[in-house]
Amino acid sequence: MKILTLHVDYIKFKALKKALKSIADLSEKDKKEQEVKEALVVMVAVEKSDSNAKASVAALTKEVKDIASQVKAKNIVLYPYAHLSSNLASPDTAVKALQEAEAALKKEGFKVVRAPFGYYKSFELKVKGHPLSELSREIVLQGNEAKEAEEKYDPKQLLREISKAKLDTSKLKENDHRIIGRQMDLFSFNDVAPGMVFFHNNGLIVYNELVKFWRELHKKYNYEEISTPQVLDKRLWQISGHWEKYKDNIFLTKYENRDFAVKPMNCPGGLLVFKTNSKSYKDLPLRVAELGTVHRQELSGVLAGLFRVIKFTQDDAHVFCRNEKQLESELIEVMKLVDEIYSKFGFKYAVELSTRPEKRIGTDAMWDKAEKALENVLKKQKMKYKINKGDGAFYGPKIDFHLKDSLGRTWQCGTIQVDFAMPERFAIEYTDKNNKKKRPIMIHRAIYGSLERFIGILIEHFNGRFPAWLAPIQVRVLNFTDRNKKSAEKVVDKLKKAIPELRIDYDFSQSTMGSKVKNAEIMRVPYILTIGDKEEKAGTVAVRSKGSKKLTNVRIDDFISKLKKEIENRE
Numbered sequence: 001m002k003i004l005t006l007h008v009d010y011i012k013f014k015a016l017k018k019a020l021k022s023i024a025d026l027s028e029k030d031k032k033e034q035e036v037k038e039a040l041v042v043m044v045a046v047e048k049s050d051s052n053a054k055a056s057v058a059a060l061t062k063e064v065k066d067i068a069s070q071v072k073a074k075n076i077v078l079y080p081y082a083h084l085s086s087n088l089a090s091p092d093t094a095v096k097a098l099q100e101a102e103a104a105l106k107k108e109g110f111k112v113v114r115a116p117f118g119y120y121k122s123f124e125l126k127v128k129g130h131p132l133s134e135l136s137r138e139i140v141l142q143g144n145e146a147k148e149a150e151e152k153y154d155p156k157q158l159l160r161e162i163s164k165a166k167l168d169t170s171k172l173k174e175n176d177h178r179i180i181g182r183q184m185d186l187f188s189f190n191d192v193a194p195g196m197v198f199f200h201n202n203g204l205i206v207y208n209e210l211v212k213f214w215r216e217l218h219k220k221y222n223y224e225e226i227s228t229p230q231v232l233d234k235r236l237w238q239i240s241g242h243w244e245k246y247k248d249n250i251f252l253t254k255y256e257n258r259d260f261a262v263k264p265m266n267c268p269g270g271l272l273v274f275k276t277n278s279k280s281y282k283d284l285p286l287r288v289a290e291l292g293t294v295h296r297q298e299l300s301g302v303l304a305g306l307f308r309v310i311k312f313t314q315d316d317a318h319v320f321c322r323n324e325k326q327l328e329s330e331l332i333e334v335m336k337l338v339d340e341i342y343s344k345f346g347f348k349y350a351v352e353l354s355t356r357p358e359k360r361i362g363t364d365a366m367w368d369k370a371e372k373a374l375e376n377v378l379k380k381q382k383m384k385y386k387i388n389k390g391d392g393a394f395y396g397p398k399i400d401f402h403l404k405d406s407l408g409r410t411w412q413c414g415t416i417q418v419d420f421a422m423p424e425r426f427a428i429e430y431t432d433k434n435n436k437k438k439r440p441i442m443i444h445r446a447i448y449g450s451l452e453r454f455i456g457i458l459i460e461h462f463n464g465r466f467p468a469w470l471a472p473i474q475v476r477v478l479n480f481t482d483r484n485k486k487s488a489e490k491v492v493d494k495l496k497k498a499i500p501e502l503r504i505d506y507d508f509s510q511s512t513m514g515s516k517v518k519n520a521e522i523m524r525v526p527y528i529l530t531i532g533d534k535e536e537k538a539g540t541v542a543v544r545s546k547g548s549k550k551l552t553n554v555r556i557d558d559f560i561s562k563l564k565k566e567i568e569n570r571e
C-alpha cells in the first residue's frame with residue numbers, strides 16, 4: 001500500500017465518470033461535489049501485496065493516526081489514488097480495504113469521508129505548506145517484499161536471463177579444471193547459485209569414490225561418523241565465538257522470529273553431539289568425523305571454479321583427548337592417516353607449523369603445551385617443517401599440509417589444529433579415573449580440506465586422467481566395423497558380469513574408428529577396448545591404456561583380472 005498525506009485547508013472533489021465498469025452506481029448524494037475543511041487527505045493506492053487486507057489496514061490506520069496527531073487533524077479524507085502504484089490490487093480488494101480503513105479510523109475517533117472508488121474525479125485542494133503537510137509512506141508488511149517481487153515476474157524472461165551465464169574459456173589454460181570439467185561433463189556453475197557446484201553424474205562419481213575411500217580409511221582408524229544440521233540458532237555461534245569473527249561471511253536466515261545461521265563450520269554441531277551424554281576417560285580418545293557441508297559468503301568476483309567456492313563439504317573430524325600425552329599419540333595417528341590419503345594420489349607435501357598469534361584466547365601455559373605437542377610429533381615423525389610464527393588460529397596452533405601437484409604448484413589442503421578453547425566455551429567434560437570432572441583437549445582436522453577444491457586439484461593434477469578407480473567411465477568398448485558389433489556386445493556383457501560395479505559403456509555408432517577413439521579420449525576413459533575381425537577370431541581385445549597411442553592385444557580374461565585388481569587396490 002502506498003499513501004500520500006496532504007494536510008489541507010480544504011479539499012473539494014466531484015465524481016464525473018466511471019473509470020471501471022464493474023463499479024456500482026453512486027447515490028445521488030455521492031454524485032454531488034463534496035467539500036471537507038481542515039482535513040488530512042490520505043491518497044491511497046492498495047496494492048497486490050495487500051492481500052492480507054486486515055494487516056495492511058491496521059498498518060495504514062496506525063500510520064494515519066500518527067500523522068494526524070502530529071498535524072492535529074480531526075478530519076480524514078480517504079482518497080483512492082491509483083497513480084501511486086503500478087502494482088495495484090484488484091478493485092474488490094481495494095474497495096474492501098478502503099471500507100475497512102474508514103471503519104477503523106472512525107473507531108479511532110476521526111471524522112472520515114471516503115471519496116468514490118473507480119470514478120474519474122475532479123478535485124481541488126489547498127495544502128497548508130508546513131513541513132509535515134505533505135508526506136508519503138509505503139506500507140510494507142513483513143515478508144511481503146519478496147511476495148510483491150514474485151508477483152511481477154515473467155518466467156520466460158527470467159529463464160533467458162539465467163541461461164545467459166556461460167563459461168568464458170578465453171582466458172583459461174587448456175588444463176584448467178573448468179575446461180576439463182566441461183569436456184568430461186563433471187560439473188557446472190550457474191549464477192543462480194554463485195560459488196556452488198552443480199555436480200553432474202560423472203563428477204558425482206568422482207566425489208562419491210573419494211568419500212568411499214575416505215570412509216574405509218576412517219573405519220580403519222577407528223573413527224565414528226556423524227552428521228549435524230545445516231541451519232542452527234544464532235546463539236550457538238555466539239557461544240562458539242564464530243559470531244564475532246565470521247559474522248560477515250555467514251548466511252543468515254529467520255524462522256519463527258529467531259535468527260539462524262547456515263553453518264560456516266561444523267565444530268559447534270559436533271560439540272553438541274559430544275555433550276548429549278556423559279563421557280568417561282574410557283571413551284577417550286573419541287574420534288568423530290563429519291562430511292560437513294558449510295556455506296561461507298565470499299565476494300562472487302573472487303570465485304574461481306572449484307578452487308574457491310561458497311558451498312563446500314569438508315572432510316572434518318574432531319578428536320577429543322584426555323591429556324597432552326594422548327594428544328600427542330592422536331596427532332601421530334592423524335598424520336599417518338593424512339599420509340595414507342595423500343600418497344594414494346601421488347602427492348608429495350610440505351608441512352608448516354603455525355604458532356600463537358597476537359590476538360588469541362587461552363593462557364600462555366596452554367599455548368606452550370599445545371605448540372610443544374605439535375612440535376614433538378613433527379620431530380618424532382622426522383618431518384621437515386617450516387614455522388609460521390604468529391600464524392596460528394585464535395584458539396590454538398596448527399599444522400598445515402601443502403600438496404605439490406604434477407605441475408609443481410602447491411595447495412594448502414589438510415590442517416590439524418589443537419584447541420583448548422572450544423572445549424572451554426562449550427564446557428565439555430569427561431570423568432577421570434578418580435571420578436573427577438576433566439576438560440578434554442580437542443583436535444580439529446581436515447585432510448581433503450574441501451572435497452570440491454580437492455576434486456579441482458585432482459582434475460588438474462591428473463589432467464582429467466583419473467586412476468581407474470576414480471574415473472567416471474572406466475572402460476569403453478568400440479567395434480571396428482558393423483560385423484564386429486555382436487562380438488563387442490559379448491565383451492561388454494562379459495566384463496559387466498565379471499566386475500558388476502564396473503563403469504563401462506560402448507560406442508557402436510557408424511562413425512569412423514578415429515572419431516570414436518577421439519570421443520573416448522576427450523572423456524579420458526582409461527581403457528578403450530576395440531574389437532575387430534582379428535580380435536574376434538583370437539578371443540582378444542585391442543587395448544588403448546590411459547591415453548597411450550599404443551594398442552596392446554590381450555586376452556579378455558587377462559584384461560579382466562588385471563583391471564579388477566587395479567580397481568580394488570585403487571592403483
Ligand SMILES: [Zn+2]
Nearest residue numbers: 266267318444
Ligand atoms: Zn572443527
